[in-house]
Amino acid sequence: MKNPQEIFEILSAQFPDANIQIDASLPVEPIISVNPLKINVISKFLAENNEMLFDSLMNLSGVDDANGTKTKDEDGNDVINGGTLSVYYHLHATKLNHKITLKVSAPRENPEVESVENIWKTANWHEREAFDMLGIKFLNHPDLRRILMPYDWEAGYPLRKDYKNPEFYQGMKVTY
Amino acid sequence: MGLLDKEFTDGNIVIAKADDILNWARLSSLWQLSFGLACCAIEMMATSASHYDFDRFGVMPRPTPRQADVIIISGTVTLKMATRIKRLYEQMPDPKYIISMGSCSNCGGPYWEHGYHVLKGVDRVIPVDVYVPGCPPRPEALLEGLLKLQEKIRNESLVKKTA
Numbered sequence: 001m002k003n004p005q006e007i008f009e010i011l012s013a014q015f016p017d018a019n020i021q022i023d024a025s026l027p028v029e030p031i032i033s034v035n036p037l038k039i040n041v042i043s044k045f046l047a048e049n050n051e052m053l054f055d056s057l058m059n060l061s062g063v064d065d066a067n068g069t070k071t072k073d074e075d076g077n078d079v080i081n082g083g084t085l086s087v088y089y090h091l092h093a094t095k096l097n098h099k100i101t102l103k104v105s106a107p108r109e110n111p112e113v114e115s116v117e118n119i120w121k122t123a124n125w126h127e128r129e130a131f132d133m134l135g136i137k138f139l140n141h142p143d144l145r146r147i148l149m150p151y152d153w154e155a156g157y158p159l160r161k162d163y164k165n166p167e168f169y170q171g172m173k174v175t176y
Numbered sequence: 177m178g179l180l181d182k183e184f185t186d187g188n189i190v191i192a193k194a195d196d197i198l199n200w201a202r203l204s205s206l207w208q209l210s211f212g213l214a215c216c217a218i219e220m221m222a223t224s225a226s227h228y229d230f231d232r233f234g235v236m237p238r239p240t241p242r243q244a245d246v247i248i249i250s251g252t253v254t255l256k257m258a259t260r261i262k263r264l265y266e267q268m269p270d271p272k273y274i275i276s277m278g279s280c281s282n283c284g285g286p287y288w289e290h291g292y293h294v295l296k297g298v299d300r301v302i303p304v305d306v307y308v309p310g311c312p313p314r315p316e317a318l319l320e321g322l323l324k325l326q327e328k329i330r331n332e333s334l335v336k337k338t339a
Binding site for chain 1: 255256258259284288289292293295296300301
């Protein structure tokens with residue numbers, strides 16, 4: 001059993017070029033942030049290394065950090081430029097009984113994150129949901145389609161903070 | 177309605193208007209499309225179960241739109257589901273009736289403002305006969321809605337268009 005600080009130190013030594021940082025100042029458990037294009041190798045290490053054995057991805061969630069520059073368009077709607085979208089991974093090792101939280105942040109304009117579907121199959125639908133709601137592109141995902149919204153939804157990604165709902169969908173009025 | 181009070185004395189003949197007979201037959205065996213959407217569907221199933229016994233009004237679930245008379249929209253209608261509901265409704269043979277059950281399918285319910293995925297009332301895609309308020313409505317409320325629908329059918333006419 002290892003605590004997040006120890007896991008952070010092992011990861012830093014193992015992947016010196018993955019920009020690994022730890023934020024332990026939070027009221028929740030410490031969050032280890034890594035490079036979004038290194039998450040696959042790091043996850044593989046976390047899942048297979050004998051000291052880690054993270055066999056369970058408890059949750060994967062996308063977040064709109066909304067930390068870019070906020071402006072208004074001519075209709076008075078919020079528009080966010082720049083900043084990041086993040087993905088959080090909550091891992092659990094059922095044999096060793098330790099947990100960590102990983103975080104990756106990708107630029108809002110081209111949010112590309114490596115898929116971890118080949119390591120934890122449960123990531124398949126979670127990543128599809130993050131893609132559906134926030135438009136985060138998961139590289140090497142085998143089936144990156146919308147999962148909740150209709151396949152022909154063209155109005156964007158509903159959980160982005162600057163999302164604007166369309167007036168009509170397939171001839172049906174959407175607004176109240 | 178006067179179906180049975182115009183009985184002849186020998187007991188085998190009943191005189192009634194064709195309208196009354198047909199309406200009586202229709203309203204006494206409304207087969208509902210076996211179909212549920214959200215928490216309202218739980219209440220609808222409770223209404224079908226033995227305690228409230230929908231079947232005593234001739235309502236029983238029929239899992240095909242081709243042989244269903246009434247569709248109870250029991251729950252939140254998402255935009256994705258709305259297209260399917262419309263298709264199910266179009267597959268039902270006439271005469272067909274719609275009960276909108278609960279706030280969500282009446283008007284969007286709690287999703288009226290921020291529900292980017294919710295249709296704000298199923299009457300935007302199909303014509304509703306009876307609205308049952310509640311969130312979710314108790315089985316008694318759904319039974320009341322059914323009785324209202326039966327009342328509506330009872331006053332229908334073969335020659336006059338009602339809807």
